Amino acid sequence: MNTQDSAMDKPAGPRGSVNPEKVLGGLASFAVGSRVCKPVPPPPPPPQEDDTYPSDFSKIAVKVSKAIPRRYDDDGDESASPPVIYVVPRDLAEGRNKDAYEPAAVCIGPLFDQTQRSTEPWRKLERYKWCCVRKLIVNAEAGPGRRGSCWIPDLHTPLLRKCLDRMTDLEPQIRASYYAAEGMLGGSGAAGVVHDGHTLALMMLLDGSFLLHRLLKQGAGRMSLSTAASGGGGGDDDDDDWTQVFGQRGVWGLVARDLLLLKNQIPFFVLRALFKLLIKDGRGADREDVLVQGGLRLFASLRPGGGRRPPAAARSSSSAMKITCRDVHHLLHLFYMSIDISRRPQQEQEQEQEQEQEQEQELWVPCATELEDAGVTFRAKTSTATSFLDVTFHGGVLEIPPLELYDDSEPLFRNLIAFEQTYPHLPAHVTAYAVLMDCLIKTPEDMRLLHKAGVLVSHMNGDRDVATGFFSRACAQARISSGESYLGFVMADVVRYQSARWPRWRAALVRNYLSNPWVVTSLAAAIFLLIMTGLQTFFAVYAYFKPPN
Structure with missing residues (x-):
């Protein structure tokens, strides 16, 4: 019996039915050239539902729904x-x-x-x-x-x-x-x-x-x-x-x-x-001002500035500052307002306009010795200073109010900077000042230069390196941007002035040829001899071409 007869002897299935085993077997034996296609794996079974997931998800959903940012009111509550x-x-x-x-x-x-x-x-x-x-x-x-x-x-x-x-x-x-x-x-x-x-x-x-x-x-x-x-x-x-x-x-x-x-x-x-x-x-409230006055007198000896003011000085400044009890949150806040509230509003507006133009400026200046080599002069600002923060730069002169450092000055600056870093919507003026001074003071020579100018005086115990690293320790890890720094435009002006050529040449001339009176005298004598030699040559040539009658 041939193959066809054996196939015909097998019972036929229902008309139109397809045997899936035969289809898969045919696909498995289908050859293209010498390569045989592998069978297609069946689809993975659907994941079984985890009984614990819905309960966990419900907890997550409830927690997300309740995560509403707290909004604080200004209604006096x-x-x-x-x-x-x-x-x-x-x-x-x-x-x-x-x-x-x-x-x-x-x-x-x-x-x-x-x-x-x-x-x-x-x-x-x-x-x-x-x-x-x-x-x-x-x-x-x-x-x-x-x-x-x-x-x-x-x-x-x-x-x-x-x-x-x-x-x-x-x-x-x-x-x-x-x-x-x-x-x-x-x-x-x-x-x-x-x-x-x-x-x-x-x-x-x-x-x-x-x-x-x-x-x-x-x-x-x-x-x-x-x-x-x-x-x-x-x-x-x-x-x-x-x-x-x-x-x-x-x-x-x-x-x-x-x-x-x-x-x-x-x-x-x-x-x-x-x-x-x-x-x-x-x-009533009229007598509450004695609390503000007492706080200013209590901390008068700790105020940064040119020397430790006696308590009597705080009494006159308290009336000018116009700090009321309603404005004070705690004693550190009172002290902070006393060192910063004296800034002039007009000056603040001018600084804000300058800061808008200096948003992308880097908060950096060269050290004091490099600035001196570039022609920048350091001067102690005494008569017109409203606070130790009142730093200005004009015409190559960087004016900084005098500051005396004591052993308890470092904890004070650290806590003031920490207060600025944690308190919302507070201008980081002390942080900006510390960043500027940290840039200026990198070596004991920088410290000596500022001390000679009357800007910085150290009464701290220990060697000079302790005072040199004062501001570096005080503002470490503190964050401030150029838009937040009231000194951003001052630092930008200093960098521009330091980059110019003429101030650097002029500073080199003064340093090399006008450093002491004897050098100045020698230079003046040389200039005088040069002028006299020029005049003598001129008259000699003039007499040659136009002899006297």
Whole structure:
């Protein structure tokens, strides 16, 4: 039987039906030349549904739906206002001496737990805070112009209860004033802000009374606290501050330094609330200015500038600055406004116009010695300077207000720069100034040049390299753009002047030929001889062509 007969003997399937096995077998045996096509793999099975995915996705969707950016209002509600007290960002403080951001004598605010407060060297002043509360309450109940001494429970306890209740009422606003997110220094500080209501209220009462006591004493000079706040007559205060901490007579200098640390702050409205409860003179907000005046006097010796001004100088400047209690967020903010508020508005507008043209300029200038070689002259700006930030450049002269550096100047500059780097919508003037000075001072020779010009004087302990790297350490990791720097146009003008040829040639002439009187005398004699020789030659030639009759 042939092949056809054997095929015909097999039963035929239904008409029109196709056997898929035969089709696949034919495709497998189909040859093109000497190559055989491989069978097409079947499609992958559909993924099985994971029972856990829908629940995870629902959590993600809920979290995304609730991620609404918080918007702060300007309706006067302090609980809806943005935070005003921050801690130092980690990237700004890593690899540096963290002591510049830590208190040395007193802890202020909830970023420090009770365990830290009860250890040395902070324990002594923690006890003194209770004395401040007692003194303020006793004087308040004694009446205006009078000073109390004895604690009478029936008389003074109600006022103490009223102060604690007021601090408890302010708890939402107090918590909203602090921002301590992850990635910032004081990881314990992020948790340290979370106190129960009674602990936070007591902490605000103690810290607020301590600060109020200090500001009233400074604002009133040597007058008693109750007399000063009520506008009465004089009288020495019976509280000798230096005796409160035996063995540390200079502790109050450390306290003033500690009160300007970034995270060592409490909201200023806490001081205002205690002032209204404890200072009863019937004049209200008019007398609150004594807090601003006291703050300026307290920090007068720390103000950067040409020498440490006595406290009396701060009293005259406070009236000119027009700083009110409503404008102040905390003591560091008050100090910052005092060194920057004196800038002229017209000058600010001119700088903004210049900055718009210098948006892409690099914030850099050559060092002081290179600028001197290029013909730039450094001059101390004394008579017309409104602040140590008032730097100008005109006609090849870079005028910088005098600045004296002390051992406590570095923590001050670091915290001011950290304040600018964390506080929203704050002009980075101190950062810009530090960047400029860091560019100018690269070697001890640069430091010597600025010292000779009266611009910079170092009273810091240690060798000259300590002062040379002062601004480099202060502004390390600080970020600022040319559009944010009020000195951007000044630095651009300096670079353009340094790149010109004529100032460089003129500087070389002065340096090589006019460096001392003897060289000047020799040059003048040579010029005189050259002129005389020229005149002699002229008359000799003239007489040859036109002899006399």
